[in-house]
Amino acid sequence: MNRKYDALALLSGGLDSILAMRTVMDQGLRVLGLHFMTPFFGKAHLIPFWKDHYGIEVEAVDISPGYVDMMLDGPSQGFGKWLNPCIDCKVTMLARAVELLPVHGAGFLISGEVLGQRPMSQRADSLNVITKRAGVRDLLLRPLCARNLPPTPMEESGLVDRERLLDWRGRGRKPQYTLAEHYGFTEIPTPAGGCCLTEAEGAARFVQLLLHRPRPEPIDFRLARTGRQYWAGAHWLTFGRNAEDNAMIEECLLPGDYVFRLEDYPGPLAVGRPVAGDWAAETIRDAAALVASYATKARRQSQTTGQPVRVCVSVGQRVDTVEVMPTRETVLPWAEPRTEIVREWKKSREESAQPPLASTHSVI
Ligand code: SF4
Structure with a gap:
């Protein structure tokens, strides 16, 4: 009682x-x-x-x-x-x-x-x-x-x-x-x-999501709040930066997500969430190369030996392995959300007669 x-x-x-x-x-x-x-x-x-x-x-x-x-x-x-x-x-x-x-x-x-x-x-x-x-x-x-x-x-x-x-x-x-x-x-x-919501970086993460998924679920916002965020067009990739982020990513996983884990080296857990259809094989490889670039040992070993590293990519029950050279010079323009998109998004809502916004002099 x-x-x-x-x-x-x-x-x-x-x-x-x-x-x-x-x-x-x-x-x-x-x-x-x-x-x-x-x-x-x-x-x-x-x-x-x-x-x-x-x-x-x-x-x-x-x-x-x-x-x-x-x-x-x-x-x-x-x-x-x-x-x-x-x-x-x-x-x-x-x-x-x-x-x-x-x-x-x-x-x-x-x-x-x-x-x-x-x-x-x-x-x-x-x-x-x-x-x-x-x-x-x-x-x-x-x-x-x-x-x-x-x-x-x-x-x-x-x-x-x-x-x-x-x-x-x-x-x-x-x-x-x-x-x-x-x-x-x-x-x-x-x-x-x-x-x-009061921070520029946090707001940019959520607006980036809204630009590609008009009505995200709470679990999407939770994922957008976690770790490091990368977008290339409508392709969304979230990386864990530490054990806490990785645990949060695990909690946010959905059945259609692409889950990236390095096979032979410690490295970040990463998840690609398809917000506009399945990813092409080239996109998965490109994302895997970016994920591998954040695994220091894998990156150094690959640079020294010239050999690719193996990244396990799972979607639901399906598990594949791709071999990639770790790199941040990817084919797709993966980038973190820019804070400028927040003002742009608010302005476009205002212009399309969405509900009125508060005056811009508010500081919180
Ligand atoms: S009142 Fe404002 S600052 Fe406080 S939790 Fe709500 S949105 Fe965030």
Whole structure:
């Protein structure tokens, strides 16, 4: 049976969300953090660390399918500087949190916004839009800036002591660090918890995928977030850079994928996902040569002996071996996604009367 909580908190893992939760817990209330998972953000493996270091209980909540639909349909409040739909994102998370209130016996919600801290999602008007669209006007407490906002029913009823909430405003971070020190935190997380939609490189990976697959599945976005990405036209190749990437690639494999592994040398695991039909034999060889070029021992041995290396290529149950000279001077123009394509893609959506985009001065 679920333990009862007084409140559920949106917990990105960033410092602000942790401090918001602790501020309410200081009043003797029981709070459960909800850590939302999508292909674009989410670090559920840190939940035990958060409990040990910050004394907070957190549960992972996967909202991938609905979130991806929101992204593909076009966020109603537009994107920020890169591919971050911050206002729609907050609305989506709060709407899911509302559904979870009865599951945990909780009566209200907490989020870690600070008035004026971010241009897109934390302006006063944005906070109002988020509250209204998520239908949480009487349910949402923002403890870090509560005293700059009208009192909520939780404060009016005395359940939460408004005087012990905070009145932060603006972009400065000093109060956050002072409070973190007060709690004795020895490891200070980044402000927002990490979201690759706010990063140029992350956004480019996803836009490159969207250019070739108009409605990718969550698993496609997850693969696009992983390792090193190469594209040649509609041919998509993902390489693992380390054991963690390789494990993620394994989790993302689909039956029609081309899986590349070096037979005789350590090297990256790579996967080619056909987004526009099967690959020609020459394309497979070309990709194998590129994959082999990232295996240092194989590349050196081949350079020394002039002999090719063997790369195993499997598709479902079918397994072939191709012999290639490792090279980055490939026949096809394999290249990593350029960040310029993000602005180009957003502009073309705007021109084709897709849902409106947020103003370009937003920095997050
Ligand atoms: S930074 Fe990312 S996770 Fe945070 S609100 Fe924006 S889109 Fe959502």
